[in-house]
Amino acid sequence: MALFSSSILSFSTLFLFMLGIASAQLSSNFYSSSCPTALSIIRGTVNTAVSKEKRMGASLLRLHFHDCFVNGCDASVLLDDTINFTGEKTAMPNANSLRGYEVIDTIKSQLEKQCPGVVSCADILAVAARDSVVKLGGTTWTVPLGRRDATTASFVDANKNLPSPSLNLSDLISAFRKKGFTAPEMVTLSGGHTIGQVQCKVIRDRIYNETNIDPNFAASIKKNCPRPVGVGDTNLSSLDQTTRVFDNTYFKDLVNKKGLMHSDQQLFNGGSTNSRVNTYSQNSAKFFSDFGCAMIKMGNLSPLTGSKGEIRTNCRKTN
Known part of the structure; x- marks a missing residue:
């Protein structure tokens, strides 16, 4: 176990070092x-x-x-x-x-x-x-x-x-860790779901079969997302209740068991990320500040610089 922990630390140190070079x-x-x-x-x-x-x-x-x-x-x-x-x-x-x-x-x-x-x-x-x-x-x-x-x-x-919207918390943490993100940073980036919509086929299993969901909320989504697979699959539901505004409502919804996707509600389901969700649900300024930092870090993932790659004339095809 000690050797495993040491290996993780060495990998993390190397990753942050390389990230610093890329950022520079x-x-x-x-x-x-x-x-x-x-x-x-x-x-x-x-x-x-x-x-x-x-x-x-x-x-x-x-x-x-x-x-x-x-x-x-x-x-x-x-x-x-x-x-x-x-x-x-x-x-x-x-x-x-x-x-x-x-x-x-x-x-x-x-x-x-x-x-x-x-x-x-x-x-x-x-x-x-x-x-x-x-x-x-x-x-x-x-x-x-x-x-x-x-x-x-x-x-x-x-x-x-x-990362799949069907992942449990441990798998979400692992998927983001592979990209150099901590569990709190994973929660922060997930806050991007405060805007946007998702198709019925992605959330059907959650709204019909999961128990960690507000029943009135589930009932309201079911009206737009019928049970038969293949019926209304592409119907859209909002990821939070203020989907046209970038705010901290996403986290308030999670606290109230109104996370739309399985992976969303996993962030507030009695696990290690509960406290971070609680913080963001009460403090939008903290979420905004952390989100900006997390997005800068994400934008620094293995960029091609110098003579690597090219500057495409058409983004859909190589030169």
């Missing part, structure tokens, strides 16, 4: 000379898209998460399949679920007109996620920039690395 290669003013209007172009397009459809804010935030958790923040999630590889778009966690590709296309098109071949798709994803949160009333954070884009994507790794 990114800079918040990376485009200040090469494309000074980059951030304003991204912000303007995101604001327009989210104003048109509030749900898009959650979709853009989720795109960044699903990119970073599969081989790092390299925009691999945006690549269409080719004869050389099957990409991440059709993996189980993403197929008929991930959205926002067209918004990223619009941003990229505008940036290519203004600063050809300069701003990476990976950086667009990172900034668009931040701007989406801000647009919906949430916190802001400084996004380190300078990521480059991958030239391949992995269907297998997307299926393997993205």
Whole structure:
């Protein structure tokens, strides 16, 4: 057991060391000379898209998460399949679920007109996620920039690395630990579910079969999510009760046994993460501050920098 603990400590130290190197290669003013209007172009397009459809804010935030958790923040999630590889778009966690590709296309098109071949798709994803949160009333954070884009994507790794909404707490903690996150940071990042919606097929088992759920809440969701499998599978339910606003309602809902997905309610089910959920349910400022820090850390997961990768002209395909 001591040897195991020592190995974990060594791995964690090495991970944080490598993370520090990666972070040092990114800079918040990376485009200040090469494309000074980059951030304003991204912000303007995101604001327009989210104003048109509030749900898009959650979709853009989720795109960044699903990119970073599969081989790092390299925009691999945006690549269409080719004869050389099957990409991440059709993996189980993403197929008929991930959205926002067209918004990223619009941003990229505008940036290519203004600063050809300069701003990476990976950086667009990172900034668009931040701007989406801000647009919906949430916190802001400084996004380190300078990521480059991958030239391949992995269907297998997307299926393997993205946490399932059916996971129990111990498996959730393990999945995030593999990416260098502590259990409290996992709770923090899960707070992104304060915006967005989920399909009926993802939550049907929870609302019909689980007991750690408020019965009135379950009954209200069942009206939109009938029991027969295949009926209303794509009907949408809000992840919290103020889904168009980025706030701490998600955590208040968990305390009241109104978590919509199984993995959500696992964060407040008598386990080690209860205290963090309680804190956030009572202190939105603490959640906002921690969320910004956690998003910066997530955005630093294995970025391609320097001469690695490329700057794609079209985010859907390699140059």
